[in-house]
Amino acid sequence: MTEICFSYRPGIPVLEGLSLAIEQGQRLALRGHNGSGKTTLFRIMMGLLLPQSGTIFFMGRPVQDEEGWRKLRSCIGMVFQDPDDQLFCPTLLDDVAFGPLNSGLDKNSAKELSMEVLRSLGIEDLADCPPYTLSGGQKKLGSLATVLSMRPAFLLLDEPSAGLDQDATDRLIGALRNFPGGYLVSSHDGDFIEKVTEESLHMNHRHLIPG
Ligand SMILES: Nc1ncnc2c1ncn2[C@@H]1O[C@H](COP(=O)(O)OP(=O)(O)OP(=O)(O)O)[C@@H](O)[C@H]1O
Ligand SMILES: [Mg+2]
Known part of the structure:
Protein backbone atom coordinates (compact mmCIF):
# COMPACT_ATOMS: atom_id res chain seq x y z
CA MET A 1 0.00 0.00 0.00
CA THR A 2 1.30 3.43 -0.86
CA GLU A 3 0.71 6.95 0.39
CA ILE A 4 -2.41 6.09 2.34
CA CYS A 5 -4.21 9.04 3.92
CA PHE A 6 -7.23 8.43 6.09
CA SER A 7 -9.35 10.42 8.49
CA TYR A 8 -12.68 9.64 10.12
CA ARG A 9 -13.38 13.36 10.50
CA PRO A 10 -12.24 16.15 8.16
CA GLY A 11 -9.07 17.83 9.41
CA ILE A 12 -8.19 15.07 11.90
CA PRO A 13 -5.93 12.63 10.01
CA VAL A 14 -5.33 9.17 11.48
CA LEU A 15 -2.98 7.95 8.72
CA GLU A 16 -0.98 10.38 6.61
CA GLY A 17 1.10 9.22 3.65
CA LEU A 18 1.48 5.72 5.08
CA SER A 19 3.26 3.18 2.85
CA LEU A 20 3.84 -0.47 3.60
CA ALA A 21 5.01 -3.48 1.57
CA ILE A 22 4.63 -7.01 2.92
CA GLU A 23 6.06 -10.20 1.41
CA GLN A 24 3.94 -13.36 1.45
CA GLY A 25 5.67 -15.28 4.24
CA GLN A 26 6.71 -12.31 6.40
CA ARG A 27 5.83 -12.33 10.10
CA LEU A 28 5.56 -8.77 11.25
CA ALA A 29 4.52 -7.03 14.43
CA LEU A 30 2.51 -3.82 14.38
CA ARG A 31 3.12 -1.71 17.43
CA GLY A 32 1.88 1.69 18.52
CA HIS A 33 0.07 3.32 21.39
CA ASN A 34 -3.69 3.25 21.93
CA GLY A 35 -5.42 5.30 19.27
CA SER A 36 -2.38 5.41 16.98
CA GLY A 37 -4.33 3.86 14.08
CA LYS A 38 -3.50 0.13 14.07
CA THR A 39 -7.09 -1.09 13.83
CA THR A 40 -7.81 1.60 11.25
CA LEU A 41 -4.86 0.34 9.17
CA PHE A 42 -6.10 -3.29 9.36
CA ARG A 43 -9.57 -2.21 8.25
CA ILE A 44 -8.14 -0.30 5.32
CA MET A 45 -6.03 -3.32 4.32
CA MET A 46 -9.21 -5.44 4.11
CA GLY A 47 -11.23 -2.78 2.27
CA ILE A 56 -3.71 -0.75 -1.94
CA PHE A 57 -1.85 -3.32 -4.03
CA PHE A 58 -2.42 -7.07 -3.91
CA MET A 59 -0.08 -9.40 -5.78
CA GLY A 60 1.39 -6.38 -7.52
CA ARG A 61 -1.93 -5.01 -8.81
CA PRO A 62 -3.95 -2.08 -7.47
CA VAL A 63 -7.18 -3.17 -5.78
CA GLN A 64 -9.82 -1.04 -7.43
CA ASP A 65 -13.14 -2.85 -7.43
CA GLU A 66 -15.19 -5.47 -5.56
CA GLU A 67 -13.62 -8.26 -7.61
CA GLY A 68 -10.17 -7.08 -6.48
CA TRP A 69 -11.26 -7.00 -2.82
CA ARG A 70 -12.86 -10.43 -3.19
CA LYS A 71 -9.55 -11.88 -4.43
CA LEU A 72 -7.63 -10.20 -1.63
CA ARG A 73 -10.08 -11.39 1.05
CA PRO A 90 -25.87 -20.21 17.05
CA THR A 91 -22.77 -22.23 18.04
CA LEU A 92 -19.01 -21.77 17.83
CA LEU A 93 -18.78 -24.76 15.48
CA ASP A 94 -21.33 -23.10 13.14
CA ASP A 95 -19.18 -19.96 13.15
CA VAL A 96 -15.99 -21.87 12.34
CA ALA A 97 -17.73 -23.89 9.60
CA PHE A 98 -19.48 -20.83 8.14
CA GLY A 99 -16.60 -19.79 5.85
CA PRO A 100 -15.76 -23.28 4.53
CA LEU A 101 -19.48 -23.99 3.87
CA ASN A 102 -19.82 -20.66 2.09
CA SER A 103 -16.87 -21.46 -0.13
CA GLY A 104 -18.52 -24.69 -1.25
CA LEU A 105 -17.27 -27.42 1.11
CA ASP A 106 -19.85 -30.10 1.94
CA LYS A 107 -21.34 -30.24 5.45
CA ASN A 108 -19.32 -33.20 6.73
CA SER A 109 -15.97 -31.97 5.42
CA ALA A 110 -16.64 -28.48 6.79
CA LYS A 111 -17.48 -29.93 10.21
CA GLU A 112 -14.40 -32.16 10.18
CA LEU A 113 -12.11 -29.31 9.16
CA SER A 114 -13.66 -27.00 11.77
CA MET A 115 -13.26 -29.54 14.56
CA GLU A 116 -9.62 -30.01 13.54
CA VAL A 117 -9.03 -26.24 13.79
CA LEU A 118 -10.79 -26.08 17.18
CA ARG A 119 -8.66 -29.01 18.39
CA SER A 120 -5.47 -27.29 17.22
CA LEU A 121 -6.39 -24.39 19.51
CA GLY A 122 -7.43 -26.68 22.38
CA ILE A 123 -11.05 -25.47 22.37
CA GLU A 124 -12.86 -28.41 20.73
CA ASP A 125 -14.94 -28.84 23.90
CA LEU A 126 -16.51 -25.43 23.18
CA ALA A 127 -17.77 -26.44 19.71
CA ASP A 128 -21.45 -26.62 20.68
CA CYS A 129 -21.47 -23.52 22.87
CA PRO A 130 -23.37 -20.43 21.75
CA PRO A 131 -20.63 -17.77 21.31
CA TYR A 132 -22.34 -15.33 23.73
CA THR A 133 -21.81 -17.86 26.55
CA LEU A 134 -18.03 -17.94 26.03
CA SER A 135 -15.53 -16.01 28.14
CA GLY A 136 -13.54 -13.16 26.58
CA GLY A 137 -10.43 -15.33 26.09
CA GLN A 138 -12.48 -18.24 24.69
CA LYS A 139 -14.09 -15.83 22.22
CA LYS A 140 -10.66 -14.56 21.12
CA LEU A 141 -9.44 -18.08 20.29
CA GLY A 142 -12.84 -18.88 18.75
CA SER A 143 -12.63 -15.92 16.39
CA LEU A 144 -9.11 -17.00 15.38
CA ALA A 145 -10.59 -20.44 14.59
CA THR A 146 -13.18 -18.88 12.24
CA VAL A 147 -10.33 -17.36 10.25
CA LEU A 148 -7.97 -20.37 10.30
CA SER A 149 -10.72 -22.66 8.97
CA MET A 150 -10.61 -20.65 5.73
CA ARG A 151 -6.95 -21.65 5.27
CA PRO A 152 -5.81 -18.12 4.37
CA ALA A 153 -2.31 -17.51 3.02
CA PHE A 154 -1.82 -14.45 5.24
CA LEU A 155 -3.32 -13.28 8.54
CA LEU A 156 -4.06 -9.85 9.94
CA LEU A 157 -4.34 -10.23 13.70
CA ASP A 158 -5.55 -7.25 15.72
CA GLU A 159 -4.45 -7.79 19.33
CA PRO A 160 -5.12 -11.53 19.37
CA SER A 161 -3.37 -12.00 22.73
CA ALA A 162 -5.31 -9.31 24.62
CA GLY A 163 -7.10 -10.81 27.61
CA LEU A 164 -5.65 -14.30 27.19
CA ASP A 165 -4.22 -16.16 30.21
CA GLN A 166 -0.81 -17.85 29.96
CA ASP A 167 -2.21 -21.18 28.81
CA ALA A 168 -4.37 -19.63 26.07
CA THR A 169 -1.46 -17.36 25.05
CA ASP A 170 0.75 -20.44 24.68
CA ARG A 171 -1.87 -22.09 22.48
CA LEU A 172 -2.08 -18.94 20.36
CA ILE A 173 1.71 -18.87 20.03
CA GLY A 174 1.69 -22.55 19.01
CA ALA A 175 -1.01 -21.91 16.40
CA LEU A 176 0.91 -18.99 14.92
CA ARG A 177 4.18 -20.91 14.84
CA ASN A 178 2.43 -23.77 13.04
CA PHE A 179 0.67 -21.44 10.63
CA PRO A 180 2.18 -22.04 7.18
CA GLY A 181 1.90 -18.44 5.92
CA GLY A 182 2.84 -14.96 7.06
CA TYR A 183 1.01 -12.47 9.24
CA LEU A 184 0.87 -8.92 10.55
CA VAL A 185 0.00 -8.90 14.24
CA SER A 186 -0.68 -6.00 16.56
CA SER A 187 -0.10 -6.38 20.27
CA HIS A 188 0.96 -4.41 23.32
CA ASP A 189 2.60 -7.55 24.77
CA GLY A 190 6.33 -7.38 23.98
CA ASP A 191 6.99 -10.91 25.15
CA PHE A 192 4.29 -12.35 22.88
CA ILE A 193 5.49 -10.26 19.92
CA GLU A 194 9.04 -11.47 20.38
CA LYS A 195 7.93 -15.10 20.32
CA VAL A 196 5.89 -14.92 17.11
CA THR A 197 7.48 -12.30 14.85
CA GLU A 198 10.82 -11.56 13.24
CA GLU A 199 10.44 -7.85 12.49
CA SER A 200 8.30 -5.05 13.76
CA LEU A 201 6.75 -1.82 12.54
CA HIS A 202 5.81 1.05 14.75
CA MET A 203 2.90 3.40 14.18
CA ASN A 204 4.51 6.76 14.69
CA HIS A 205 2.83 10.11 13.99
CA ARG A 206 0.36 8.66 11.48
CA HIS A 207 2.81 6.56 9.51
CA LEU A 208 4.98 3.48 9.95
CA ILE A 209 8.63 3.25 10.91
CA PRO A 210 10.68 0.09 11.45
CA GLY A 211 11.22 -1.05 15.06
N1 LIG B 1 -15.38 4.87 13.97
C1 LIG B 1 -14.62 5.90 14.33
N2 LIG B 1 -15.06 7.18 14.21
C2 LIG B 1 -14.27 8.23 14.56
N3 LIG B 1 -13.02 8.11 15.03
C3 LIG B 1 -12.53 6.86 15.17
C4 LIG B 1 -13.29 5.70 14.83
N4 LIG B 1 -12.54 4.60 15.07
C5 LIG B 1 -11.37 5.06 15.54
N5 LIG B 1 -11.35 6.40 15.60
C6 LIG B 1 -10.22 7.24 16.04
O1 LIG B 1 -9.11 6.96 15.19
C7 LIG B 1 -7.90 6.89 15.93
C8 LIG B 1 -7.22 5.55 15.69
O2 LIG B 1 -8.02 4.53 16.26
P1 LIG B 1 -7.64 2.98 16.13
O3 LIG B 1 -8.78 2.20 16.68
O4 LIG B 1 -7.24 2.70 14.72
O5 LIG B 1 -6.35 2.90 17.08
P2 LIG B 1 -5.53 1.64 17.61
O6 LIG B 1 -4.08 1.90 17.35
O7 LIG B 1 -6.11 0.40 17.03
O8 LIG B 1 -5.78 1.70 19.19
P3 LIG B 1 -5.80 0.50 20.31
O9 LIG B 1 -4.37 0.17 20.63
O10 LIG B 1 -6.51 1.15 21.46
O11 LIG B 1 -6.59 -0.63 19.73
C9 LIG B 1 -8.29 7.17 17.38
O12 LIG B 1 -8.02 8.52 17.66
C10 LIG B 1 -9.78 6.87 17.42
O13 LIG B 1 -10.40 7.68 18.38
MG1 LIG C 1 -6.98 -1.23 17.86
Whole structure:
Protein backbone atom coordinates (compact mmCIF):
# COMPACT_ATOMS: atom_id res chain seq x y z
CA MET A 1 0.00 0.00 0.00
CA THR A 2 1.30 3.43 -0.86
CA GLU A 3 0.71 6.95 0.39
CA ILE A 4 -2.41 6.09 2.34
CA CYS A 5 -4.21 9.04 3.92
CA PHE A 6 -7.23 8.43 6.09
CA SER A 7 -9.35 10.42 8.49
CA TYR A 8 -12.68 9.64 10.12
CA ARG A 9 -13.38 13.36 10.50
CA PRO A 10 -12.24 16.15 8.16
CA GLY A 11 -9.07 17.83 9.41
CA ILE A 12 -8.19 15.07 11.90
CA PRO A 13 -5.93 12.63 10.01
CA VAL A 14 -5.33 9.17 11.48
CA LEU A 15 -2.98 7.95 8.72
CA GLU A 16 -0.98 10.38 6.61
CA GLY A 17 1.10 9.22 3.65
CA LEU A 18 1.48 5.72 5.08
CA SER A 19 3.26 3.18 2.85
CA LEU A 20 3.84 -0.47 3.60
CA ALA A 21 5.01 -3.48 1.57
CA ILE A 22 4.63 -7.01 2.92
CA GLU A 23 6.06 -10.20 1.41
CA GLN A 24 3.94 -13.36 1.45
CA GLY A 25 5.67 -15.28 4.24
CA GLN A 26 6.71 -12.31 6.40
CA ARG A 27 5.83 -12.33 10.10
CA LEU A 28 5.56 -8.77 11.25
CA ALA A 29 4.52 -7.03 14.43
CA LEU A 30 2.51 -3.82 14.38
CA ARG A 31 3.12 -1.71 17.43
CA GLY A 32 1.88 1.69 18.52
CA HIS A 33 0.07 3.32 21.39
CA ASN A 34 -3.69 3.25 21.93
CA GLY A 35 -5.42 5.30 19.27
CA SER A 36 -2.38 5.41 16.98
CA GLY A 37 -4.33 3.86 14.08
CA LYS A 38 -3.50 0.13 14.07
CA THR A 39 -7.09 -1.09 13.83
CA THR A 40 -7.81 1.60 11.25
CA LEU A 41 -4.86 0.34 9.17
CA PHE A 42 -6.10 -3.29 9.36
CA ARG A 43 -9.57 -2.21 8.25
CA ILE A 44 -8.14 -0.30 5.32
CA MET A 45 -6.03 -3.32 4.32
CA MET A 46 -9.21 -5.44 4.11
CA GLY A 47 -11.23 -2.78 2.27
CA LEU A 48 -13.57 -2.27 5.23
CA LEU A 49 -12.65 1.42 5.26
CA LEU A 50 -11.71 3.34 2.15
CA PRO A 51 -8.80 5.78 2.39
CA GLN A 52 -9.26 9.34 1.13
CA SER A 53 -6.12 8.87 -0.97
CA GLY A 54 -3.49 6.24 -1.67
CA THR A 55 -3.54 2.81 -3.28
CA ILE A 56 -3.71 -0.75 -1.94
CA PHE A 57 -1.85 -3.32 -4.03
CA PHE A 58 -2.42 -7.07 -3.91
CA MET A 59 -0.08 -9.40 -5.78
CA GLY A 60 1.39 -6.38 -7.52
CA ARG A 61 -1.93 -5.01 -8.81
CA PRO A 62 -3.95 -2.08 -7.47
CA VAL A 63 -7.18 -3.17 -5.78
CA GLN A 64 -9.82 -1.04 -7.43
CA ASP A 65 -13.14 -2.85 -7.43
CA GLU A 66 -15.19 -5.47 -5.56
CA GLU A 67 -13.62 -8.26 -7.61
CA GLY A 68 -10.17 -7.08 -6.48
CA TRP A 69 -11.26 -7.00 -2.82
CA ARG A 70 -12.86 -10.43 -3.19
CA LYS A 71 -9.55 -11.88 -4.43
CA LEU A 72 -7.63 -10.20 -1.63
CA ARG A 73 -10.08 -11.39 1.05
CA SER A 74 -9.91 -14.96 -0.26
CA CYS A 75 -6.19 -14.99 0.60
CA ILE A 76 -6.02 -12.73 3.66
CA GLY A 77 -7.90 -13.51 6.87
CA MET A 78 -8.48 -10.90 9.54
CA VAL A 79 -8.97 -11.58 13.24
CA PHE A 80 -10.83 -8.57 14.67
CA GLN A 81 -9.80 -6.87 17.89
CA ASP A 82 -13.35 -7.40 19.20
CA PRO A 83 -14.38 -11.07 18.75
CA ASP A 84 -18.06 -10.07 18.93
CA ASP A 85 -17.55 -8.64 15.43
CA GLN A 86 -16.65 -12.14 14.23
CA LEU A 87 -18.99 -14.53 16.04
CA PHE A 88 -22.65 -14.45 15.11
CA CYS A 89 -23.88 -18.06 14.60
CA PRO A 90 -25.87 -20.21 17.05
CA THR A 91 -22.77 -22.23 18.04
CA LEU A 92 -19.01 -21.77 17.83
CA LEU A 93 -18.78 -24.76 15.48
CA ASP A 94 -21.33 -23.10 13.14
CA ASP A 95 -19.18 -19.96 13.15
CA VAL A 96 -15.99 -21.87 12.34
CA ALA A 97 -17.73 -23.89 9.60
CA PHE A 98 -19.48 -20.83 8.14
CA GLY A 99 -16.60 -19.79 5.85
CA PRO A 100 -15.76 -23.28 4.53
CA LEU A 101 -19.48 -23.99 3.87
CA ASN A 102 -19.82 -20.66 2.09
CA SER A 103 -16.87 -21.46 -0.13
CA GLY A 104 -18.52 -24.69 -1.25
CA LEU A 105 -17.27 -27.42 1.11
CA ASP A 106 -19.85 -30.10 1.94
CA LYS A 107 -21.34 -30.24 5.45
CA ASN A 108 -19.32 -33.20 6.73
CA SER A 109 -15.97 -31.97 5.42
CA ALA A 110 -16.64 -28.48 6.79
CA LYS A 111 -17.48 -29.93 10.21
CA GLU A 112 -14.40 -32.16 10.18
CA LEU A 113 -12.11 -29.31 9.16
CA SER A 114 -13.66 -27.00 11.77
CA MET A 115 -13.26 -29.54 14.56
CA GLU A 116 -9.62 -30.01 13.54
CA VAL A 117 -9.03 -26.24 13.79
CA LEU A 118 -10.79 -26.08 17.18
CA ARG A 119 -8.66 -29.01 18.39
CA SER A 120 -5.47 -27.29 17.22
CA LEU A 121 -6.39 -24.39 19.51
CA GLY A 122 -7.43 -26.68 22.38
CA ILE A 123 -11.05 -25.47 22.37
CA GLU A 124 -12.86 -28.41 20.73
CA ASP A 125 -14.94 -28.84 23.90
CA LEU A 126 -16.51 -25.43 23.18
CA ALA A 127 -17.77 -26.44 19.71
CA ASP A 128 -21.45 -26.62 20.68
CA CYS A 129 -21.47 -23.52 22.87
CA PRO A 130 -23.37 -20.43 21.75
CA PRO A 131 -20.63 -17.77 21.31
CA TYR A 132 -22.34 -15.33 23.73
CA THR A 133 -21.81 -17.86 26.55
CA LEU A 134 -18.03 -17.94 26.03
CA SER A 135 -15.53 -16.01 28.14
CA GLY A 136 -13.54 -13.16 26.58
CA GLY A 137 -10.43 -15.33 26.09
CA GLN A 138 -12.48 -18.24 24.69
CA LYS A 139 -14.09 -15.83 22.22
CA LYS A 140 -10.66 -14.56 21.12
CA LEU A 141 -9.44 -18.08 20.29
CA GLY A 142 -12.84 -18.88 18.75
CA SER A 143 -12.63 -15.92 16.39
CA LEU A 144 -9.11 -17.00 15.38
CA ALA A 145 -10.59 -20.44 14.59
CA THR A 146 -13.18 -18.88 12.24
CA VAL A 147 -10.33 -17.36 10.25
CA LEU A 148 -7.97 -20.37 10.30
CA SER A 149 -10.72 -22.66 8.97
CA MET A 150 -10.61 -20.65 5.73
CA ARG A 151 -6.95 -21.65 5.27
CA PRO A 152 -5.81 -18.12 4.37
CA ALA A 153 -2.31 -17.51 3.02
CA PHE A 154 -1.82 -14.45 5.24
CA LEU A 155 -3.32 -13.28 8.54
CA LEU A 156 -4.06 -9.85 9.94
CA LEU A 157 -4.34 -10.23 13.70
CA ASP A 158 -5.55 -7.25 15.72
CA GLU A 159 -4.45 -7.79 19.33
CA PRO A 160 -5.12 -11.53 19.37
CA SER A 161 -3.37 -12.00 22.73
CA ALA A 162 -5.31 -9.31 24.62
CA GLY A 163 -7.10 -10.81 27.61
CA LEU A 164 -5.65 -14.30 27.19
CA ASP A 165 -4.22 -16.16 30.21
CA GLN A 166 -0.81 -17.85 29.96
CA ASP A 167 -2.21 -21.18 28.81
CA ALA A 168 -4.37 -19.63 26.07
CA THR A 169 -1.46 -17.36 25.05
CA ASP A 170 0.75 -20.44 24.68
CA ARG A 171 -1.87 -22.09 22.48
CA LEU A 172 -2.08 -18.94 20.36
CA ILE A 173 1.71 -18.87 20.03
CA GLY A 174 1.69 -22.55 19.01
CA ALA A 175 -1.01 -21.91 16.40
CA LEU A 176 0.91 -18.99 14.92
CA ARG A 177 4.18 -20.91 14.84
CA ASN A 178 2.43 -23.77 13.04
CA PHE A 179 0.67 -21.44 10.63
CA PRO A 180 2.18 -22.04 7.18
CA GLY A 181 1.90 -18.44 5.92
CA GLY A 182 2.84 -14.96 7.06
CA TYR A 183 1.01 -12.47 9.24
CA LEU A 184 0.87 -8.92 10.55
CA VAL A 185 0.00 -8.90 14.24
CA SER A 186 -0.68 -6.00 16.56
CA SER A 187 -0.10 -6.38 20.27
CA HIS A 188 0.96 -4.41 23.32
CA ASP A 189 2.60 -7.55 24.77
CA GLY A 190 6.33 -7.38 23.98
CA ASP A 191 6.99 -10.91 25.15
CA PHE A 192 4.29 -12.35 22.88
CA ILE A 193 5.49 -10.26 19.92
CA GLU A 194 9.04 -11.47 20.38
CA LYS A 195 7.93 -15.10 20.32
CA VAL A 196 5.89 -14.92 17.11
CA THR A 197 7.48 -12.30 14.85
CA GLU A 198 10.82 -11.56 13.24
CA GLU A 199 10.44 -7.85 12.49
CA SER A 200 8.30 -5.05 13.76
CA LEU A 201 6.75 -1.82 12.54
CA HIS A 202 5.81 1.05 14.75
CA MET A 203 2.90 3.40 14.18
CA ASN A 204 4.51 6.76 14.69
CA HIS A 205 2.83 10.11 13.99
CA ARG A 206 0.36 8.66 11.48
CA HIS A 207 2.81 6.56 9.51
CA LEU A 208 4.98 3.48 9.95
CA ILE A 209 8.63 3.25 10.91
CA PRO A 210 10.68 0.09 11.45
CA GLY A 211 11.22 -1.05 15.06
N1 LIG B 1 -15.38 4.87 13.97
C1 LIG B 1 -14.62 5.90 14.33
N2 LIG B 1 -15.06 7.18 14.21
C2 LIG B 1 -14.27 8.23 14.56
N3 LIG B 1 -13.02 8.11 15.03
C3 LIG B 1 -12.53 6.86 15.17
C4 LIG B 1 -13.29 5.70 14.83
N4 LIG B 1 -12.54 4.60 15.07
C5 LIG B 1 -11.37 5.06 15.54
N5 LIG B 1 -11.35 6.40 15.60
C6 LIG B 1 -10.22 7.24 16.04
O1 LIG B 1 -9.11 6.96 15.19
C7 LIG B 1 -7.90 6.89 15.93
C8 LIG B 1 -7.22 5.55 15.69
O2 LIG B 1 -8.02 4.53 16.26
P1 LIG B 1 -7.64 2.98 16.13
O3 LIG B 1 -8.78 2.20 16.68
O4 LIG B 1 -7.24 2.70 14.72
O5 LIG B 1 -6.35 2.90 17.08
P2 LIG B 1 -5.53 1.64 17.61
O6 LIG B 1 -4.08 1.90 17.35
O7 LIG B 1 -6.11 0.40 17.03
O8 LIG B 1 -5.78 1.70 19.19
P3 LIG B 1 -5.80 0.50 20.31
O9 LIG B 1 -4.37 0.17 20.63
O10 LIG B 1 -6.51 1.15 21.46
O11 LIG B 1 -6.59 -0.63 19.73
C9 LIG B 1 -8.29 7.17 17.38
O12 LIG B 1 -8.02 8.52 17.66
C10 LIG B 1 -9.78 6.87 17.42
O13 LIG B 1 -10.40 7.68 18.38
MG1 LIG C 1 -6.98 -1.23 17.86
